[in-house]
Amino acid sequence: MSTPQLVEHFFRHEYGRLVATLCRRVGAQHIEVVEDAVQSALMAALESWTVSGAPDNPSAWLFRVAHNDVVGHLRQRTRRRRLLEQYTKEAIDTGEKGSELFLAQEVQDDLLRMLFVCCDEGIPEPSQLVLALKTLCGFDIREIALRLFISEANVYKRLARARSQLRKFPPRTDGPSEAQITSRLPAVRKILYLLFTEGYLSSHAETAIRRELCNEAIRLTSILAEHPLGQTPETFALLALMHLHAARMPARQDGAGGLVLLEEQDRDLWDREEIQVGLALLARSAHGDVFSRYHAEAGIAAEHCLAPSLQETRWDKVVEFYSLLERSAPSPMHKLNRAVAVAEWKGPAAGLEVLDGFEPPTWLVRSYIWSAVLADLHRRCGNAELANRYRKLACKAAPTSAVKQLLQHRLQINKQTIPRYG
Amino acid sequence: MPKYLCMQRNLPGGESRKPSPAEMQEMYSKFRAWQEKFQANLVDMGGKLGAGKLVTESAADGPFVEVKELVGGYMILSAQSLDEAITVARAFPGLVHPGSGVEVIEIRTA
Numbered sequence: 001m002s003t004p005q006l007v008e009h010f011f012r013h014e015y016g017r018l019v020a021t022l023c024r025r026v027g028a029q030h031i032e033v034v035e036d037a038v039q040s041a042l043m044a045a046l047e048s049w050t051v052s053g054a055p056d057n058p059s060a061w062l063f064r065v066a067h068n069d070v071v072g073h074l075r076q077r078t079r080r081r082r083l084l085e086q087y088t089k090e091a092i093d094t095g096e097k098g099s100e101l102f103l104a105q106e107v108q109d110d111l112l113r114m115l116f117v118c119c120d121e122g123i124p125e126p127s128q129l130v131l132a133l134k135t136l137c138g139f140d141i142r143e144i145a146l147r148l149f150i151s152e153a154n155v156y157k158r159l160a161r162a163r164s165q166l167r168k169f170p171p172r173t174d175g176p177s178e179a180q181i182t183s184r185l186p187a188v189r190k191i192l193y194l195l196f197t198e199g200y201l202s203s204h205a206e207t208a209i210r211r212e213l214c215n216e217a218i219r220l221t222s223i224l225a226e227h228p229l230g231q232t233p234e235t236f237a238l239l240a241l242m243h244l245h246a247a248r249m250p251a252r253q254d255g256a257g258g259l260v261l262l263e264e265q266d267r268d269l270w271d272r273e274e275i276q277v278g279l280a281l282l283a284r285s286a287h288g289d290v291f292s293r294y295h296a297e298a299g300i301a302a303e304h305c306l307a308p309s310l311q312e313t314r315w316d317k318v319v320e321f322y323s324l325l326e327r328s329a330p331s332p333m334h335k336l337n338r339a340v341a342v343a344e345w346k347g348p349a350a351g352l353e354v355l356d357g358f359e360p361p362t363w364l365v366r367s368y369i370w371s372a373v374l375a376d377l378h379r380r381c382g383n384a385e386l387a388n389r390y391r392k393l394a395c396k397a398a399p400t401s402a403v404k405q406l407l408q409h410r411l412q413i414n415k416q417t418i419p420r421y422g
Numbered sequence: 423m424p425k426y427l428c429m430q431r432n433l434p435g436g437e438s439r440k441p442s443p444a445e446m447q448e449m450y451s452k453f454r455a456w457q458e459k460f461q462a463n464l465v466d467m468g469g470k471l472g473a474g475k476l477v478t479e480s481a482a483d484g485p486f487v488e489v490k491e492l493v494g495g496y497m498i499l500s501a502q503s504l505d506e507a508i509t510v511a512r513a514f515p516g517l518v519h520p521g522s523g524v525e526v527i528e529i530r531t532a
Contacts, residue, residue, distance in 0.1 A: 009447065011443035011444065011446045011450070042446055043441070046449060049450075051469055051497075052469075138442070142442070
């Protein structure tokens with residue numbers, strides 16, 4: 001007897017699928033009962049499959065076990081209240097009829113529906129993100145804390161807020177309406193974007209962990225992009241930018257886990273296939289008259305992917321996209337990035353000019369990024385004293401040793417370029 | 423070859439945190455590797471133990487020990503010696519829950 005191999009992330013993805021499907025059947029207000037049942041079903045699978053082998057259809061097995069558990073719980077609860085709640089009864093009835101039947105499309109629909117449930121207007125954004133990681137990606141509280149750099153208590157608090165909102169859900173089982181889906185699309189895209197950037201920009205030492213978040217974001221965004229209601233130019237632009245960034249991930253870290261400057265990255269390591277997928281999506285996003293921040297960011301990422309070297313990058317195009325980005329999503333960070341691109345295009349003095357008279361908010365002043373850019377631009381302009389001052393500030397504010405090393409390396413080497421995280 | 427009864431016991435004060443789906447996946451993979459490695463020793467993978475009664479001449483009573491609390495499951499190994507059986511049992515991945523142990527007992531048939 002041998003125990004069969006299961007696909008990568010089987011347990012985590014089954015968790016997301018089961019929570020989504022069961023929440024649709026019994027209503028998201030029962031999410032706690034659902035999550036407990038799914039957890040138990042997975043545990044039962046682990047114990048039973050390792051002893052007697054996995055069943056022919058592991059997903060159906062899991063569904064049956066989790067479903068029976070949920071139904072049992074809800075029945076008990078209903079009995080206890082001596083109130084036969086119509087919705088529970090209905091859910092149980094329909095559930096039993098179709099417990100074996102689910103099609104791939106239905107699963108995709110369920111996951112998408114759950115994503116929209118997570119982005120309910122009544123749930124604060126930080127809680128939306130945590131709820132999505134918990135329910136759709138199957139991470140537990142400890143794993144989420146590790147990935148978002150927050151305490152477990154904080155994760156728990158955010159999750160509790162989300163759940164208390166879900167409990168207020170009307171006793172209906174069919175989830176958000178089409179109109180709600182359309183109006184919630186921007187919020188859903190924002191959460192997917194956050195999920196991706198948490199993985200992409202974080203300076204977490206472990207590449208695998210960061211890559212995992214990016215992959216999850218791509219997986220969920222792909223589901224959105226395949227769904228008739230989610231197929232908008234902005235969704236395609238978002239997915240394009242994820243693929244274009246993911247393409248460069250293999251070159252962003254050296255063997256020791258340190259970050260590698262864009263100019264020093266081995267461009268042969270960039271994933272050509274990912275770039276092609278990204279560019280095809282970018283082409284699909286160029287419809288209609290909406291130009292979103294995702295379009296601008298995907299455009300910037302595409303310019304980097306297409307440039308044969310840092311020097312041959314079309315910096316004028318990059319600057320143009322940053323200007324568009326500032327317009328569609330004003331942020332001091334985008335201005336700073338534009339200054340960096342202008343410095344590449346027209347020289348460091350022109351870069352500093354962009355920041356002339358600009359009063360950055362405190363959070364930016366305190367971050368290493370602000371000091372690092374100024375240190376570099378001043379160094380290249382020959383303002384040694386200012387450059388030195390900003391370099392010290394940048395190193396002091398560096399959040400991790402990987403970043404600190406990168407800064408020390410970048411701000412001392414005598415090259416006519418600027419620090420960029422590829 | 424002598425056979426050994428292995429009983430998984432939950433130790434008092436053991437960690438009771440539920441494993442996450444990702445951890446379950448890891449446990450599953452480790453289990454597969456363990457099974458492959460010791461294929462020759464695995465006679466009967468056994469199973470979990472449920473409710474029970476103590477049966478005597480006069481009645482069926484009990485159980486007097488809370489089986490569920492003491493024993494998670496059993497299996498039967500074959501090995502040249504108790505030491506070899508212990509080696510196989512010790513490599514049992516995570517012993518399913520951290521904070522549990524396996525009792526290895528020789529089955530004497532001759």
